[in-house]
Amino acid sequence: MADVEFRKVRKAWGAVVAVDDLDLAIEAGEFVSLLGPSGCGKTTTLRMLAGLDFPSAGEILIGGRRVNDLPPAQRDIAMVFQSYALYPHMTVAENIAYPLKKRGVPRGERGPRVAKVAEMLQLGPLLDRRPRQLSGGQQQRVALGRALVRDPRVFLLDEPLSNLDAKLRGHMRAELVELHRRLGRTMVYVTHDQLEAMTMSDRIAILEGGRLQQFAPPQAVYAAPANRFVAGFIGTPSMNLIDGELAAGPAGPEFRAPGLALAVGPLAAGTQPGPACLGLRPEHLSFGTGPLAGTVQLVEETGHEAIIAVTLGEGGPRLVGRSPAGLALRVGGQVRLALNGPAAHLFAPGPTGRRLNAPSPSGAVAAAAAGDQP
Amino acid sequence: MAAPRQTALERQYSLLGLMLIAPTVLVFCAVIVYPLVSAIYLSLFSVFTPTLQGGWVGLENYRSLLGSGEFWVSLRNNLVWTAGTLALQVLFGVGMALVLHQNLWFRSLARSLILFPYFVSTVVAVLVWKWVFNDLYGILNHVMMAAGIIDWPVDYLGTMPNAMISIILVGAWKYFPFVVIAVLARLQTIPEPLYEAARIDGAGPVARFFDITLPQLREVLVVIVLLRAIWDFKEFDLIYLMTGGGPVIATQTLPLLVYKEAFALNRMGMAAAYAVVMMAIMLVFMVLYIRRTRERRP
Numbered sequence: 259m260a261d262v263e264f265r266k267v268r269k270a271w272g273a274v275v276a277v278d279d280l281d282l283a284i285e286a287g288e289f290v291s292l293l294g295p296s297g298c299g300k301t302t303t304l305r306m307l308a309g310l311d312f313p314s315a316g317e318i319l320i321g322g323r324r325v326n327d328l329p330p331a332q333r334d335i336a337m338v339f340q341s342y343a344l345y346p347h348m349t350v351a352e353n354i355a356y357p358l359k360k361r362g363v364p365r366g367e368r369g370p371r372v373a374k375v376a377e378m379l380q381l382g383p384l385l386d387r388r389p390r391q392l393s394g395g396q397q398q399r400v401a402l403g404r405a406l407v408r409d410p411r412v413f414l415l416d417e418p419l420s421n422l423d424a425k426l427r428g429h430m431r432a433e434l435v436e437l438h439r440r441l442g443r444t445m446v447y448v449t450h451d452q453l454e455a456m457t458m459s460d461r462i463a464i465l466e467g468g469r470l471q472q473f474a475p476p477q478a479v480y481a482a483p484a485n486r487f488v489a490g491f492i493g494t495p496s497m498n499l500i501d502g503e504l505a506a507g508p509a510g511p512e513f514r515a516p517g518l519a520l521a522v523g524p525l526a527a528g529t530q531p532g533p534a535c536l537g538l539r540p541e542h543l544s545f546g547t548g549p550l551a552g553t554v555q556l557v558e559e560t561g562h563e564a565i566i567a568v569t570l571g572e573g574g575p576r577l578v579g580r581s582p583a584g585l586a587l588r589v590g591g592q593v594r595l596a597l598n599g600p601a602a603h604l605f606a607p608g609p610t611g612r613r614l615n616a617p618s619p620s621g622a623v624a625a626a627a628a629g630d631q632p
Numbered sequence: 633m634a635a636p637r638q639t640a641l642e643r644q645y646s647l648l649g650l651m652l653i654a655p656t657v658l659v660f661c662a663v664i665v666y667p668l669v670s671a672i673y674l675s676l677f678s679v680f681t682p683t684l685q686g687g688w689v690g691l692e693n694y695r696s697l698l699g700s701g702e703f704w705v706s707l708r709n710n711l712v713w714t715a716g717t718l719a720l721q722v723l724f725g726v727g728m729a730l731v732l733h734q735n736l737w738f739r740s741l742a743r744s745l746i747l748f749p750y751f752v753s754t755v756v757a758v759l760v761w762k763w764v765f766n767d768l769y770g771i772l773n774h775v776m777m778a779a780g781i782i783d784w785p786v787d788y789l790g791t792m793p794n795a796m797i798s799i800i801l802v803g804a805w806k807y808f809p810f811v812v813i814a815v816l817a818r819l820q821t822i823p824e825p826l827y828e829a830a831r832i833d834g835a836g837p838v839a840r841f842f843d844i845t846l847p848q849l850r851e852v853l854v855v856i857v858l859l860r861a862i863w864d865f866k867e868f869d870l871i872y873l874m875t876g877g878g879p880v881i882a883t884q885t886l887p888l889l890v891y892k893e894a895f896a897l898n899r900m901g902m903a904a905a906y907a908v909v910m911m912a913i914m915l916v917f918m919v920l921y922i923r924r925t926r927e928r929r930p
Contacts, residue, residue, distance in 0.1 A: 310831070310832075330828075330831045330832040331833070331835075335832065339825045339828070339829060343823065343828065343829035345826065345829075345847075346847075346848075347847040347848070356833050356835075356843075357832075360830075360833050360834035360839060404829075404833070
């Protein structure tokens with residue numbers, strides 16, 4: 259049974275619909291990220307789960323219990339805020355003990371529980387300090403401690419790492435994964451950072467415009483994006499998306515765009531020839547040899563590899579590819595390249611056009627994902 | 633001390649700095665330091681106000697002042713008035729600020745209206761209140777008698793403790809908007825996530841007020857209390873116009889006593905001595921205020 263469940267949840271502020279028709283079932287112990295650009299509804303979703311906002315329609319269940327009408331304190335959840343929301347006039351120890359105090363846990367019992375959490379998060383020496391005397395990373399850990407101390411059923415995390423610098427963020431990412439592994443609790447994590455979502459989650463729910471676009475493990479999201487939005491959103495550099503025409507070729511379906519004709523893999527049943535969009539990850543371009551010729555627009559050396567932007571033919575599509583470092587390329591020069599047709603994704607036209615590739619067996623997806631990951 | 637030699641540019645900058653603060657320093661000396669020093673000087677003389685003639689008496693003014701019952705009665709009145717009106721100002725002020733902080737549809741209108749008592753000239757406000765409190769024609773007596781609460785008109789300004797209660801109430805009405813504005817400004821800066829975190833942590837509305845709002849207001853309340861204490865302590869026009877210090881001297885505070893000594897009893901030196909003592913008392917509040925605003929918590 260799902261631990262957290264959204265059933266046809268909708269949230270509208272007047273005429274603005276923040277979340278629409280959301281169905282989401284999160285298993286017990288799962289780490290799920292809500293990922294999407296600003297204004298996609300991910301924070302609203304989390305706040306509805308927390309009980310800070312109320313759905314306009316639909317049902318929210320935690321542990322099989324309908325919580326629509328339960329105040330936040332009775333939902334058996336804890337939340338870490340983006341701003342940490344530590345009580346500034348209380349010490350670290352008082353901050354962590356606060357949820358226990360408000361739930362009537364006797365004073366004698368609070369001390370050991372705070373100490374246990376402090377030890378887990380290495381906050382021991384900081385217990386007498388006030389939040390303003392702590393660094394960002396320490397405040398973050400106190401906020402986690404305040405959430406942990408009650409041992410709630412579900413942890414809600416609202417972009418908890420976005421106020422930290424890049425190095426600390428990487429460190430805290432690993433700590434959170436480790437914490438999740440140790441606690442085995444359900445965690446719902448809101449982020450706009452795909453790296454955080456990809457590296458930490460068991461499953462990612464990608465939202466856009468208030469609608470769920472895909473809910474799948476990170477590898478599946480990467481290897482088999484459900485639609486064009488997900489394809490363009492996940493992956494750095496982003497997937498090349500080329501609008502063109504799907505036609506029947508001599509040896510199976512073929513994608514055609516100015517300066518490009520590519521045989522593509524098996525398509526979903528019922529796919530008709532017509533306008534379509536080709537998606538190709540940068541790692542599925544290879545440079546040096548190949549049937550196509552391109553003009554180099556930009557070369558970004560990152561050390562171990564180079565990100566290369568080329569245009570195909572005269573006024574053809576612009577493609578971005580990655581190639582091992584050491585390829586001598588000159589901006590404005592010509593380069594031969596090949597596209598990996600079988601790895602290409604095809605989408606129906608429109609910003610959220612659905613995936614047209616034939617569904618592959620899940621094992622194949624995982625294998626492809628393993629090979630695909632940069 | 634072997635100070636490093638200043639460069640020409642540094643000397644030029646310091647000269648410019650001196651020139652820029654010089655006007656302020658001169659004005660400060662003219663309007664603050666000179667009157668202060670001359671008041672202290674004056675308090676050592678026995679001076680007849682109309683002629684400003686008189687002779688040196690040393691500390692005699694202070695001796696008779698501390699020995700007079702009127703000084704101690706006035707000081708007690710002053711403290712009762714200050715504490716009473718200040719407590720009501722803070723109570724009404726914080727309460728009203730909390731109400732106005734809510735998302736009410738008439739919020740912006742109410743926020744402007746709430747400032748009305750603070751903006752009305754004291755003379756105008758007191759005249760209105762005196763009519764309200766008037767024992768023969770006042771609306772208050774009229775309404776209370778019509779409602780059957782009292783059988784006989786009450787003398788609000790001519791008997792004790794009614795007179796003190798009346799001025800304390802009018803003072804609270806007149807000055808509580810200051811508290812509202814200051815508290816409201818602080819309330820708006822309390823981050824909303826603190827309240828949300830408290831809700832998730834299990835705090836009810838009352839606990840949220842005492843655990844989040846009040847600690848956050850603490851610093852601004854300390855400043856408000858000290859500032860208003862200084863201002864209420866030296867309040868003159870409101871009390872003078874409401875009761876003139878009466879009945880007899882039952883609502884006479886130190887500022888009224890200073891005025892009476894100087895211009896009714898024509899003893900300018902004695903008045904100056906009262907004023908100096910008053911200043912010494914207010915200095916306590918001021919030192920507290922300065923230390924409060926300067927110190928940052930460790």
